[in-house]
Amino acid sequence: MMEKGREEGKKITFNINKNEKFSEWFSDIVDKAELADLRYNIKGFIVFRPWAVRCMEKMYDFLEEELQRKGHEPAWFPAVIPEKNFKLEGEHIKGFSPQVFWITHAADTELEERMAMRPTSETAMYQMYSLWIRSYKDLPFKMYQRAQVWRYETKATRPFIRSREFYWVEGHDCFSTEKDAEAQVGEDIDTTEYLMHKKLGVPFLALKRPDWDKFPGAVYTVGSDSLMPDGRIIQQPSTHFLGQGFAKMFDIKFEDKDGKDKYVWQTCYGPAISRIFASVISVHGDDKGLILPYCIAPVQVMIVPIYTTENKAKVVKGAREIEKELVNNGIRAKVDDSDNRPGEKFFFWEMKGVPLRLELGEKELKDKSLVLFTRDTVTKRTVKGKINEIIKKEGEALDERLKKKADDNFKKSIVDCANFNEVKKAVESKKIARCNFCSIDKDGEKCAEKVEKELTAFVRGVRYDKIEKASGKCIVCGKSAKHVVYIAKSY
Amino acid sequence: MMEKGREEGKKITFNINKNEKFSEWFSDIVDKAELADLRYNIKGFIVFRPWAVRCMEKMYDFLEEELQRKGHEPAWFPAVIPEKNFKLEGEHIKGFSPQVFWITHAADTELEERMAMRPTSETAMYQMYSLWIRSYKDLPFKMYQRAQVWRYETKATRPFIRSREFYWVEGHDCFSTEKDAEAQVGEDIDTTEYLMHKKLGVPFLALKRPDWDKFPGAVYTVGSDSLMPDGRIIQQPSTHFLGQGFAKMFDIKFEDKDGKDKYVWQTCYGPAISRIFASVISVHGDDKGLILPYCIAPVQVMIVPIYTTENKAKVVKGAREIEKELVNNGIRAKVDDSDNRPGEKFFFWEMKGVPLRLELGEKELKDKSLVLFTRDTVTKRTVKGKINEIIKKEGEALDERLKKKADDNFKKSIVDCANFNEVKKAVESKKIARCNFCSIDKDGEKCAEKVEKELTAFVRGVRYDKIEKASGKCIVCGKSAKHVVYIAKSY
Numbered sequence: 001m002m003e004k005g006r007e008e009g010k011k012i013t014f015n016i017n018k019n020e021k022f023s024e025w026f027s028d029i030v031d032k033a034e035l036a037d038l039r040y041n042i043k044g045f046i047v048f049r050p051w052a053v054r055c056m057e058k059m060y061d062f063l064e065e066e067l068q069r070k071g072h073e074p075a076w077f078p079a080v081i082p083e084k085n086f087k088l089e090g091e092h093i094k095g096f097s098p099q100v101f102w103i104t105h106a107a108d109t110e111l112e113e114r115m116a117m118r119p120t121s122e123t124a125m126y127q128m129y130s131l132w133i134r135s136y137k138d139l140p141f142k143m144y145q146r147a148q149v150w151r152y153e154t155k156a157t158r159p160f161i162r163s164r165e166f167y168w169v170e171g172h173d174c175f176s177t178e179k180d181a182e183a184q185v186g187e188d189i190d191t192t193e194y195l196m197h198k199k200l201g202v203p204f205l206a207l208k209r210p211d212w213d214k215f216p217g218a219v220y221t222v223g224s225d226s227l228m229p230d231g232r233i234i235q236q237p238s239t240h241f242l243g244q245g246f247a248k249m250f251d252i253k254f255e256d257k258d259g260k261d262k263y264v265w266q267t268c269y270g271p272a273i274s275r276i277f278a279s280v281i282s283v284h285g286d287d288k289g290l291i292l293p294y295c296i297a298p299v300q301v302m303i304v305p306i307y308t309t310e311n312k313a314k315v316v317k318g319a320r321e322i323e324k325e326l327v328n329n330g331i332r333a334k335v336d337d338s339d340n341r342p343g344e345k346f347f348f349w350e351m352k353g354v355p356l357r358l359e360l361g362e363k364e365l366k367d368k369s370l371v372l373f374t375r376d377t378v379t380k381r382t383v384k385g386k387i388n389e390i391i392k393k394e395g396e397a398l399d400e401r402l403k404k405k406a407d408d409n410f411k412k413s414i415v416d417c418a419n420f421n422e423v424k425k426a427v428e429s430k431k432i433a434r435c436n437f438c439s440i441d442k443d444g445e446k447c448a449e450k451v452e453k454e455l456t457a458f459v460r461g462v463r464y465d466k467i468e469k470a471s472g473k474c475i476v477c478g479k480s481a482k483h484v485v486y487i488a489k490s491y
Numbered sequence: 492m493m494e495k496g497r498e499e500g501k502k503i504t505f506n507i508n509k510n511e512k513f514s515e516w517f518s519d520i521v522d523k524a525e526l527a528d529l530r531y532n533i534k535g536f537i538v539f540r541p542w543a544v545r546c547m548e549k550m551y552d553f554l555e556e557e558l559q560r561k562g563h564e565p566a567w568f569p570a571v572i573p574e575k576n577f578k579l580e581g582e583h584i585k586g587f588s589p590q591v592f593w594i595t596h597a598a599d600t601e602l603e604e605r606m607a608m609r610p611t612s613e614t615a616m617y618q619m620y621s622l623w624i625r626s627y628k629d630l631p632f633k634m635y636q637r638a639q640v641w642r643y644e645t646k647a648t649r650p651f652i653r654s655r656e657f658y659w660v661e662g663h664d665c666f667s668t669e670k671d672a673e674a675q676v677g678e679d680i681d682t683t684e685y686l687m688h689k690k691l692g693v694p695f696l697a698l699k700r701p702d703w704d705k706f707p708g709a710v711y712t713v714g715s716d717s718l719m720p721d722g723r724i725i726q727q728p729s730t731h732f733l734g735q736g737f738a739k740m741f742d743i744k745f746e747d748k749d750g751k752d753k754y755v756w757q758t759c760y761g762p763a764i765s766r767i768f769a770s771v772i773s774v775h776g777d778d779k780g781l782i783l784p785y786c787i788a789p790v791q792v793m794i795v796p797i798y799t800t801e802n803k804a805k806v807v808k809g810a811r812e813i814e815k816e817l818v819n820n821g822i823r824a825k826v827d828d829s830d831n832r833p834g835e836k837f838f839f840w841e842m843k844g845v846p847l848r849l850e851l852g853e854k855e856l857k858d859k860s861l862v863l864f865t866r867d868t869v870t871k872r873t874v875k876g877k878i879n880e881i882i883k884k885e886g887e888a889l890d891e892r893l894k895k896k897a898d899d900n901f902k903k904s905i906v907d908c909a910n911f912n913e914v915k916k917a918v919e920s921k922k923i924a925r926c927n928f929c930s931i932d933k934d935g936e937k938c939a940e941k942v943e944k945e946l947t948a949f950v951r952g953v954r955y956d957k958i959e960k961a962s963g964k965c966i967v968c969g970k971s972a973k974h975v976v977y978i979a980k981s982y
Contacts, residue, residue: 039622040615041573042606047619050564050634057565073541074548078656079570079608079639080592082532098598101571103608105593106643115533117570117594117608124531128538131530143541148570152597165569 014289014351022230026158026282033290033352035281036159044157044164048274051352052160054298055280056167056273060146062295063169063195063271070187072142072171077124079147080115085123088249092122095216099151117150122217122242122268125172126250133264135255136176140184141264144171160278161234161491168272174247174264176256181241181265185222188239188269189464192224195271196236200293201403202226202279203410204236205432207461207486210440210448215268219243222464225486226279227413231430233460233490234279237271283406284376290353291375293402294395301326301333301391302349306342306361318365322358322387329388331395350375355398356391376401414486420475423487427457432488436481438474444483447476451487460486505780505842513721517649517773524781524843526772527650535648535655539765542843543651545789546771547658547764551637553786554660554686554762561678563633563662568615570638571606576614579740583613586707590642608641613708613733613759616663617741624755627667627747631675632755635662651769652725652982659763665743665755672732672756676713679730679760680955683715686762687727691784692894693717693770694901695727696923698952698977701931701939706759710734713955716977717770718904722921724951724981725770728762774897775867781844782866784893785886792817792824792882793840797833797852809856813849813878820879822886841866846889847882867892905977911966914978918948923979927972929965935974938967942978951977 014032016025030036035052048056064074080103087093096119103115118124125143133141150165157163171188175181189206196202204226214221218240225233247253247263256262284291294300303323307315319335326333336345342359349357357373359380364370372383372390376398383390417423417435426433438444440462448459462468468484475481505523507516521527526543539547555565571594578584587610594606609615616634624632641656648654662679666672680697687693695717705712709731716724737743738754747753775782785791794814798806810826817824827836833850840848848864850871855861863874863881867889874881908914908926917924929935931953939950953959959975966972 037619037622039619040569041576041618042569042571045569045571047569048567050566053565053567074544075541076539076544076658078531078533078536078538079641080533080536080656085532100598101594101606102596103592104595105605107589107591114596115592127532128528128530131528150570165571167567 013347015287018285018287019229022228022282025229025285025287029281029285029289029351030159038159042164044153046159046163046165048167051298052277055292055296056277058296059195059200059273059276060169062199063191063273064144064146066191066194067144067169067171070142070191071140072144072173075143075145077118077121077128077145077147079118081118081121081124083114083116085127086116088123089217089246091245092217096120099153101150101152118147119149119151120270121145121147121149121170122172122246123250126246126252126266129172129174129264130250130252133174133252133254136257139174139176139254139264140180141174142171143173144169144269160274160281163274166272167274168270171267171269173267173269174252175266176254176262176264178243178265181243181267184267185239185241185464188237188267189222189224191269192237192239192271196224196226196276196279197403199295200276200280201399201406202236202276202283203403203407205414205460205486206464208440208464209238209461210444210459210485211442212445212448213458213461215240217242217245219245223461225432225460225488225490226283227410227432227488228279228282228491231413231427231489233432233458233488234275235490236276236279237269239267239269242266242268284402285353286376288378289351291402292353292355293399294355295399297332297353297355299332299334299349299354300395301331301356301358302345302354303333303335303358303360304342304345304349305335305337306359311362315361315365318360322360322370326388326391329392331388331391333391346373350378356394358387374398376405417475417487423451423457423475424455427455427487427489432486433457434484434486435475436470436472437483437485438477438479439482440485441482444474447474450476455487455489457487457489460488460490462486504838506778509776509778510720513719513773516720516776516778520772520776520780520842521650529650533655535644537650537654537656539658542789543768546783546787547768549787550686550691550764550767551660553690554682554764555635555637557682557685558635558660558662561633561682562631563635563664566634566636568609568612568619568636568638570609572609572612572615574605574607576618577607579614580708580737582736583708587611590644592641592643609638610640610642611761612636612638612640612661613663613737614741617737617743617757620663620665620755621741621743624665624743624745627745630665630667630745630755631671632665633662634664635660635760649982651765651772654765657763658765659761662758662760664758664760665738666757667745667747667753667755669734669756672734672758675758676730676732676955679728679758680713680715682760683728683730683762687715687717687767687770688894690786690890691767691771692890692897693727693767693774694894694898696951696977697955699931699955700729700952701935701950701976702933703936703939704949704952706731708733708736710736714952716923716951716979716981717774718901718923718979719770719773719982722904722918722980724923724949724979725766726981727767727770728760730758730760733757733759775893776844777867779869780842782893783844783846784890785846786890788823788844788846790823790825790840790845791886792822792847792849793836793845794824794826794849794851795833795836795840796826796828797850802853806852806856809851813851813861817879817882820883822879822882824882837864841869847885849878865889867896908966908978909963914942914948914966915946918946918978918980923977924948925959925975925977926966927961927963928974928976929968929970930973931976932973935965938965941967946978946980948978948980951979951981953977
């Protein structure tokens with residue numbers, strides 16, 4: 001099955017220095033590993049190919065299970081939104097209207113009202129919430145949908161990182177009190193931690209965004225910033241505390257215990273699966289290609305039989321038996337018994353990021369042993385014993401190593417900077433600068449503009465998960481600093 | 492969690508004669524069981540609510556696992572199709588253009604080329620196939636996507652049955668020979684059999700459609716017809732043998748073993764999950780509401796503790812222990828310890844179609860027994876022993892009973908008719924008529940038109956899974972019959 005994606009005659013060699021030539025590395029691995037095809041004939045729209053889709057389906061499973069465990073119910077809302085809904089929340093329309101695709105016709109008929117292809121679903125969902133939520137007993141009301149959204153991006157698009165169509169989950173929750181809603185922001189970040197870090201080994205900083213960088217219509221936004229090998233931050237799932245703004249526009253009220261009608265407090269949360277996958281590819285990969293976490297790899301173990309013409313049948317049979325044993329134990333294992341040479345197979349599946357490989361030939365059959373190759377360490381050793389237990393343990397250990405390595409790199413990438421010049425040096429050497437800054441409230445925007453203009457870097461915000469007390473001067477204006485912020489180049 | 496969907500103060504009583512007032516029954520159960528909400532403010536677009544989405548997600552799992560088992564790879568193609576692609580296949584554009592929603596603008600900019608929201612994805616996918624398929628080694632090429640499609644339906648819409656947006660899977664396969672492609676049609680019908688009948692207990696007839704009723708662009712179409720309680724057929728998954736028409740338009744060629752370039756042979760297959768769910772609801776439900784198959788029910792077992800103020804804590808604790816035991820064994824179990832009276836709880840969860848219920852009070856705690864209620868038979872009995880084993884067995888038995896009952900009904904609904912008058916009587920008494928018919932090739936269309944005009948019924952086609960030999964006269968024109976066809980009213 002899997003090899004079918006491999007185009008005949010395509011060269012399989014891959015060797016690009018990821019850290020030095022990240023942009024080339026990324027484009028090339030997307031193509032070579034057949035993650036996506038950019039040749040679809042609408043600009044900014046791409047085709048996601050099986051090897052990537054299988055990984056992302058697993059990511060969806062992890063995320064949705066976690067959301068449901070935390071009390072969210074799944075729903076499916078229409079992909080289209082009437083123009084009038086879309087215009088109800090002033091800030092929201094201002095923020096999103098430059099990005100909306102409009103449906104104006106059905107067959108030859110001009111529609112009476114234009115429909116937006118959803119760029120996000122607040123204005124689709126909240127009118128329904130106002131019909132469903134009646135009493136404090138209905139709260140908290142926690143719902144999500146797995147969906148695609150469409151945004152007319154004018155920035156350059158890159159597969160997985162930024163396209164005009166992307167795959168995400170959006171969670172939209174309502175609460176009876178401000179406090180409960182604000183607590184949900186923390187829960188959402190915990191969900192990001194679960195998916196991105198615990199499962200996929202990609203570390204991030206949860207940062208409360210500056211006032212000028214919040215979601216259109218939100219009171220405040222907490223973003224998750226992860227680092228790419230080129231030293232640029234990529235924004236991963238954001239959570240938005242919406243206050244009661246949308247509730248008032250969409251009339252989402254409940255009768256509280258005291259008999260009074262009140263507006264709900266809201267949050268929304270938008271993890272983009274296709275974008276998180278960009279981080280997974282980029283953070284873990286090496287110069288030889290992908291390294292997929294064991295927990296999402298479409299093939300967790302590739303079994304390569306090493307045979308001669310004489311013993312082929314016997315060795316392949318042995319390989320099939322191992323495969324069966326592993327598959328019966330819920331492990332995604334596969335035998336590559338194609339006509340390619342072993343070396344070609346090794347190279348190909350290493351490039352595709354298969355975390356573990358088992359090799360067996362005549363000798364191993366006799367010894368009841370197997371040669372185990374682990375993709376991240378690029379090492380081989382002989383193993384004996386219950387193979388399904390060995391594989392499960394090795395898979396988990398590999399994921400732990402990926403996480404630890406990424407964590408160590410991430411930690412080293414954050415540097416304390418005492419002045420503007422140090423910040424400049426930090427961001428130019430692919431680091432995240434931590435420094436004193438006057439304020440992430442409105443009055444700090446001028447200083448942020450100077451950072452952007454002079455360093456093409458951005459003030460990403462202040463830590464959400466812990467309080468970092470500023471003590472000193474703003475690295476830009478020299479006034480007394482109210483916040484410790486993180487500054488980096490970004491996607 | 493689940494009860495959150497239940498709107499406060501909403502009446503939970505449900506009692507409608509399904510077979511006599513099916514239309515009312517269907518509308519009411521969609522509303523009462525909170526399967527969908529029709530109040531979304533674009534005509535023909537509805538919101539699918541959690542209780543239905545959880546069922547349909549399970550259906551997706553079954554279908555996708557089966558497709559993958561049969562060698563299909565998952566991919567995600569763009570939701571939008573350039574107008575020029577769409578126009579490449581003449582019959583296809585003729586068939587679909589009355590149904591297409593068009594995107595003409597992005598923000599304030601008019602697009603250079605209009606984009607169709609996919610009504611189906613042949614014209615999106617096949618241009619990519621022509622890039623990916625090179626050699627006979629790439630074949631068979633079997634791919635599917637889970638997706639929504641949008642069609643500007645002008646017929647009356649009904650939730651799940653016909654909407655302007657629906658949820659499906661589309662499989663698109665390529666082969667090196669005509670024979671392999673035609674064999675795929677059979678495999679697809681086997682997949683329909685697996686999902687619809689084996690798992691969900693909904694019987695159907697696989698019928699090769701008359702020439703005038705095939706998919707636009709296909710050589711022939713095999714549809715799956717299932718019966719609704721009002722005696723109307725509903726078309727379920729269809730498979731289309733496409734021949735080489737699309738291959739020629741989209742230039743999908745391969746180098747065969749003989750070194751020659753040849754066009755591939757194609758099939759496509761489109762099971763609509765939301766529509767199959769309409770059959771599941773309708774076929775199995777009874778006058779009291781839904782009866783969900785155990786294998787897809789969001790809650791497979793509802794545990795209702797029966798307590799007084801005095802023993803509440805103890806009984807609820809016992810219920811929680813049962814819940815934990817079941818959940819640990821992979822069973823979707825839940826305790827309803829809300830403040831509602833037991834009778835209300837029974838009534839509500841019966842209406843929602845929960846297949847099994849466990850009741851326990853002081854007596855059961857003492858006896859280490861439980862009262863088990865099965866939704867389809869509406870009977871109770873006392874059970875003792877390993878509860879997870881009991882539940883699994885009971886769940887499977889319930890699904891078997893649902894299937895058997897549906898099969899028996901379906902069999903009885905097919906009646907042999909010797910002449911036009913008998914066909915008339917059959918379709919008017921909610922049956923499917925089987926009869927001699929001149930031909931389902933082009934020259935039979937006039938007779939079919941007469942059936943449609945006089946009986947508002949349709950010639951659905953001939954059996955695909957077995958040969959039924961015609962011997963006699965066409966029930967319409969009296970000419971020698973070439974085919975045995977099935978005629979019924981339809982959705």
